[in-house]
Amino acid sequence: MTASARAALPVDADGHWMRPSPGRAGLRADAIVALVIAVGASATVTLYSVAEFFDEPAEPWKAVLVVLGISGPLVWRRLYPVTVTVTVSAVYIIGVNNAVPEVLFSNIAIFAAMYSIGAWSQSRRRAFIARVIIVGGMFLWLFWGLTRAAFDTSLAPEGSGVGLIAPGVAFGLISVITNILYFAGAWAFGDRAWAAARERAQLQARTDELARERERTAEQAVALDRVRIGRELHDVVAHHVSVMGIQAGAARRALGSGRAGAEHEAAASLTAIEQSARQAVDELHRLVSTLRSPGDVDGEADDSPSxxxxxxxxxxxxxxxxxxxxxxxxxxxxxxxxxxxxxxxxxxxxxxxxxxxxxxxxxxxxxxxxxxxxxxxxxxxxxxxxxxxxxxxxxxxxxxxxxxxxxxxxxxxxxxxxxxxxxxxxxxxxxxxxxxxxxxxxxxxxxxxxxxxxxxxxxx
The missing domain is CATH 3.30.565.10 (Histidine kinase-like ATPase, C-terminal domain)
Incomplete structure (x- = not known):
């Protein structure tokens, strides 16, 4: 990639490419995604409640707020990815702590928000730091819950004794493994999306540069063609004018000599002058026609060699x-x-x-x-x-x-x-x-x- 093409790409303070903000089409697509997640989360809240996912589920108004909290911010996930991810993660934690029965679409929302940090953040350094903090915070919360579950004997049936792993610990480990996969996938896919967008931007910059270069080359070709035609005009005019000048001089000397046959010699010289003039005009017409645009001439210009x-x-x-x-x-x-x-x-x-x-x-x-x-x-x-x-x-x-x-x-x-x-x-x-x-x-x-x-x- 040439220096001029690289200069056309926006970069942050660290020299990394800055992905341009999405247009209206991207925002419309995000709004549709948010709507789908809101509808899906509402359906799963109902299903989880019927399945008694929590013994005492939260009030309906709390469920509504959680559904809106995990879906609504996704409309702006490309414009403010870090803020959206923090908001969705916080709403998810609040929802779980308040026994809101929704863990399916909320995880999808967190995945999409985390993905957006890697794919759309304007600063690569800020994207890295934000993801480290968010992932660290989420895992601290999970380990806190895992620690509580390790001392919670209510999950174990009465008279079952102590096994190798407490049921609460097993449930917590499943959550940790699931979240590791979620966050790792969102991190990797987000970075890959950013890299792919950068490659497309570089390709577009090279394409634009090549288009500008073709335009410059075309302009230079036109200029060179005009120089060529100018030299052709010089050659044609110089040759025919030189011949006509000599023939005119011969005709003048013949007419002034007064000898027999002088008029015939002068007529022959004048005839030669006439022929040279016609040839010069014909060649000049062909050359000048190539200098005109198609709209300036009645017929098509003759592109044959002059x-x-x-x-x-x-x-x-x-x-x-x-x-x-x-x-x-x-x-x-x-x-x-x-x-x-x-x-x-x-x-x-x-x-x-x-x-x-x-x-x-x-x-x-x-x-x-x-x-x-x-x-x-x-x-x-x-x-x-x-x-x-x-x-x-x-x-x-x-x-x-x-x-x-x-x-x-x-x-x-x-x-x-x-x-x-x-x-x-x-x-x-x-x-x-x-x-x-x-x-x-x-x-x-x-x-x-x-x-x-x-x-x-x-x-x-």
Whole structure:
């Protein structure tokens, strides 16, 4: 049980759990028990009188008071168990000393009251002390009666002589044994009921804590999902805006050159800008839809992945070529099926690296995307022939201390067991290399498909 769950439970001065007071349902149940004991005690008083349990039974009004005295207090046995037990025990002793013929339901009442001390007392120390005093007092009274019976010869028939045990002593011993069993059972059952209630309270506290933890986890998952979507928005906007900016620049230069075919080149650039804008709007619509609650949209939100896979790398390279820059895609080795999570992550890394190359490599830089398959790993390389020192300007594909784009790529790859290398090349230009072990990607694709979304959020 955690410290927070323990702190939620009330304890007494000794550090013991304090059982909460019963509700109205418990008090109603105790009232019914008191009524049943009152009715039963009234019936047994009549039966004992008819059976001449006492030679001279008490007056009826005394019997009525004893019946009320042993049954009435039981209504409050859970609220004031010690007081109720003392009251019922005292009434029982008074009733016996006044020859009230009732010893059946009165013993049941004492048992229930003694049980309540162990089960419902707010302080374990007070419960122990109270039971010791009550039991001690009851047995002192029994031994006093036993001593009187030992010298009472009226119980023995005339001329019977003195036996091994006097009849009064035998009757007293039976009472002692009976009361030992009664009090021991009430003591043990009461403590067990208190322990069981404490276990239920601890279980409920743990359940409540787990419910609160689930709520916190759900809130954190929503927050992480929003962070993931925010990064997706950044990637989508940065990539498409970079491509559109370069294409717009190409269209402006073509229109200003005045050479033959310039209008055709400008129209092609504008067409590419239009296509990039449509793609950006489509992806943004899917991403933003996931941020809305079901009541905020006309239809159901599309929960399908908003990213592409390595199968879309040719389209990514074609976008670069549409800007007028040389670009190539090369696949090395025998391609193997990739898990959905690995496939998506590699495309994200490629798009981020291409976007930063368009931003920082220079207008004349050539771009190469290489997808390499080996028996152990799958590698993605994005290199350019531009200005490798651009990392100093904070490009996302810059050195080890690059910007947020590089941090995002590293996190995504780390989540699937991959690594990222990024830095200037010795022969000029810049290189981004992502490597993912094939064993990891197979496990991600085959054994953990049901956890794909959760891991994807962590990667983002």
């Amino acid at each position: 990213t592409r896979t390595t199968a879309h790398l040719p389209a990514l390279v074609d976008e670069v070529r549409a800007t007028g820059r040389p670009a190539a895609l090369t696949t090395v080795g025998d391609p193997v099926p990739l898990g959905p999570l690995v496939d998506t992550t590699l495309y994200r890394v490629a798009r981020e690296a291409v976007t930063n190359s368009l931003k920082h490599a220079g207008a004349s830089a050539a771009l190469e995307v290489r997808l390499r398959f080996t028996p152990e790993v799958v590698e993605l390389e994005v290199s350019d022939s531009g200005v490798g020192a651009r990392a100093a300007r904070g490009g996302a594909s810059g050195g080890a201390g690059g910007g947020l784009g590089q941090v995002g790529m590293r996190e995504r790859l780390a989540a699937i067991g991959g690594t990222l290398e990024a830095g200037p090349r010795s022969r000029g230009g810049y290189l981004v290399r992502a490597s993912v072990p094939l064993v990891v990607q197979e496990r991600s694709g085959d054994d953990h498909r049901s956890d794909e979304r959760g891991v994807e959020e962590g990667a983002s």
